[in-house]
Amino acid sequence: MSTQPTPRDVSFVRSLFALNPSSRPYRYGLMVGICMAFPAFVGTLMGSFQQGLMAVMGSAIILYLPTSGIAQRMLTLAACTCGFAFCFFLGLWGSVHPLVSAAVLAVTAFLVSLVAGYFRIAPPGNFFFIMLAAIATVVPHEPAAIPERIGLLVMGSMATCLFAFVYSLLFPAPVAAVDLQPLSQNGIRTLVLHSALMGIFVGGGYWFAHGIGMHNPYWVPISCAAIMQGANLRMVWLRKIHRIAGTAVGMVLAFLLFKLIDGPWMLTAAIVILSFVIEMLIPRNYGYAVIFITPLTVIFAGVASHGLEMNELVFTRLLDISLGSVIGALGGVFAHWLVPRMTTVLKQRSARH
Template identity: 45%
Template sequence: MSFKSAVKSLFTLNNVSRPWHLPVAAGITIGAPAVLGALTGTFTDAMIASLGSMVFLYMSPTRTASRMLTMILCTFGFMACLTLATLSASVAGLAPVALFVIAFAVIVITRYYCLPPPGSFFFILASCIAMAMPFDLAATPERVGLIAMGGMWAVLMAFIYSLLTGAHKTVSAPVQVDERVNAIVLEALFLSLCIAGSYGFALWLQLSNPYWVPISCAAILQGATFRMVWHRNIHRIVGTVVGMLLASVIFSFQPPALVLAILICILQIIIEMLIVKHYGLAVIFITPLTVIMAEITSSGMDATLLLEHRLVDIVLGSVLGFIGGTIFHRTDFFRRLEQKMAPRSRLSELLFSTPDDGHNKGN
């Protein structure tokens, strides 16, 4: 691809659309806990529930029963990630190690079961935000409970949405798995090392909001090809700069919690409409949304200062993600390493074998 074509592709809108009611349902589902929290004076706690309600974004285009099962399992995954991330914050220097374990587990599971985008991303995002919260062992059950409540609310909304849109009438598709276990494990090891390493590097630099560095790194590494990694890197940095201007305008009016909660609904609707068409345009609205949700850990930090810190974190995380993506996609090291590995290791048999496999072996 020529340089001119590569630059042109940065501005190309994908010819993909979603039914108008899906973004609306996502916006209402994710924003409703925030609205309830604003009305009851528990806006900070409600942000955790809204984070859990992002399970709605994992609603697969399958029958209602399959959707419910996938989302319930994702909710338990959110709870497990939040628990481990919260407990890791009790020991200095343990957080990057815990993030490596979390990222490795969710990448392997989501890749093996071919979970479509956002894949492992929101599990990592929830973990990073939990690590940035002030450690309070007594508050851990409450935080996990809020995530669970948000997830169950998302499951309920997905069930209602599925009934209204006739998802229960669709033909049930078989569960798809990716049998390239060695490739998945190698990819997960490298990507987890990049994500955890970016967090450790941010902590070493003593950044004010270090959790945005691994979040940005993970977002860039979501690209399936080097071209997508390069595009995501440019889109995320430029989109964040523009989005920060939008966030500055929003916070200049010092909006109350209820207005911020309503903005979460509106921004989420816009994001879901744009994310399939152009990642850079979606990031413009993702930025103010995530800044609002950063109220969980900002502890009253001045909005302008919060935005300035976020820009540094985003750029650093995007650059580190781009470097990691370049190494992964532009070298054949991992392909050669995969070829040297056994076609199916004993560990992979234990982790991914089915009951039928064991029955056949017995015969």
């Protein structure tokens, strides 16, 4: 039997390291870095860096800025602000018990996947909505503090809307006509099945991780959602390898980085730099971007760290993300193998009736 690698194998290996072309301007990456770091800067200035970090998560709406006219841009960001607040609220409410958290994550992942798929929201699609709900599930359950926490998140989003408005005035994009064709009946069936599997694996991943005793396993469902976003099986496996290998290298970077960083001001500067680099690398190579995503997620983990040291958070991320990537890869296989067959069966039954 021949052991020579096939052209498909060689192509897959090359795609692990290749840098894809990108037309994304550097000024956009710089704006993302500024938007993400501004709440942390204000929080540091006021002596409340922890609250600033919570507002930073709301600033992630900038990643949904479409390449369209200013009216469409602001409408999109306003809708994302409402979606972020709702998902964060669900996660905070569900933090009362791990089983409730798993159920809340399953429902949230299903709903946001359904909405993102129906309106064809471009990447990152459903990802940050699920991420917010997952992080909120491990924030200490304090009902009286829920309005304040949601307020901080919304304030971060509102500040980002202001920055995006100024950016759109300085660098206007051509106004494109929005022609959103309705999904066919078969397309709706496929979307519902995909969304249901996303909910099952995201919620199930959280429940499984908690069941085996993992501490604050919110990055398991987050990684699961990231892997299942792959458009096909090749992309699912590619993202799995990128996610695990990039996290391993990123752990080393994070460990060295936090040995040098001292205090909230340097953390704020790190958020700017890391956000800029990630935004420039995401369209070029997901694996390289994950290397820099890892230390940034460790900073965000301060929202739900419960007093853990940064070094401890760095090392727990690898196990969380590895498990989430495996579960996500399994979910991706189910989605791309089972959904087409189930869609065909439902279509045939509908035709008979």
